[in-house]
Amino acid sequence: MKTHVIIPVVFLAAAILTLSSCEDEISDVATTEAVKDITGSWKVVQLTRNGEDLSQRLDLTNFRISFNADGSYTLAEELPFIADAPGTYKLSDPQYPFALILQPEDASEEVEATFQFPVVKGKRQLSLSFSLGCESNAYQFNFERQNPDL
Numbered sequence: 001m002k003t004h005v006i007i008p009v010v011f012l013a014a015a016i017l018t019l020s021s022c023e024d025e026i027s028d029v030a031t032t033e034a035v036k037d038i039t040g041s042w043k044v045v046q047l048t049r050n051g052e053d054l055s056q057r058l059d060l061t062n063f064r065i066s067f068n069a070d071g072s073y074t075l076a077e078e079l080p081f082i083a084d085a086p087g088t089y090k091l092s093d094p095q096y097p098f099a100l101i102l103q104p105e106d107a108s109e110e111v112e113a114t115f116q117f118p119v120v121k122g123k124r125q126l127s128l129s130f131s132l133g134c135e136s137n138a139y140q141f142n143f144e145r146q147n148p149d150l
Contacts (some may be wrong), residue, residue: 033095036117041066042126042143044079049139065143073102081109081141082130091115099126 044060046053064076067089074086089102091097092115100115116127126143 020077022110035094036091036097038067038091038100040115040145043146045125045144046142047139049137061132080132080139082113082128082132083107083134 033107042065044055044063046055047058048054059081060078060079062077063079063081065081068074071090072086072089073083073089075081075083078084083102083104084101085106087102088106089103090101092099092101092112097115097117098114101110102121103110103114111130112126113130116125116129118125118127120142123144124143127136127140128143129140131138
């Protein structure tokens, strides 16, 4: 073999060995995702339907959803929402939830909303997305916790 072929092969082999050794170090780092805690009272800060902001058209000031540590929830004020009665709740997965599942006390079936838990402008938000009857209308409720010390 000629020298100009051997040198790139040696460098390639060295690069592969270096990268594979880094993978071992990275895979040894223990990562644990915290269980998501949504207990507390949440107020609506934004409501959209199909991407259109409805926050200025509707009075959202009194609508609240409260999640209690015992797995129950309550609603304050009426607003078109995925549930219209108090009941119980659970997350699809405590650490990696993709859905909030509500079981209203007056309903035989659970209702489900897509769940996101982002930090926006330094504040934790709860974002729920769902459709009410008509699949072509998608609602997104963005909430902020009323008692942020939790």
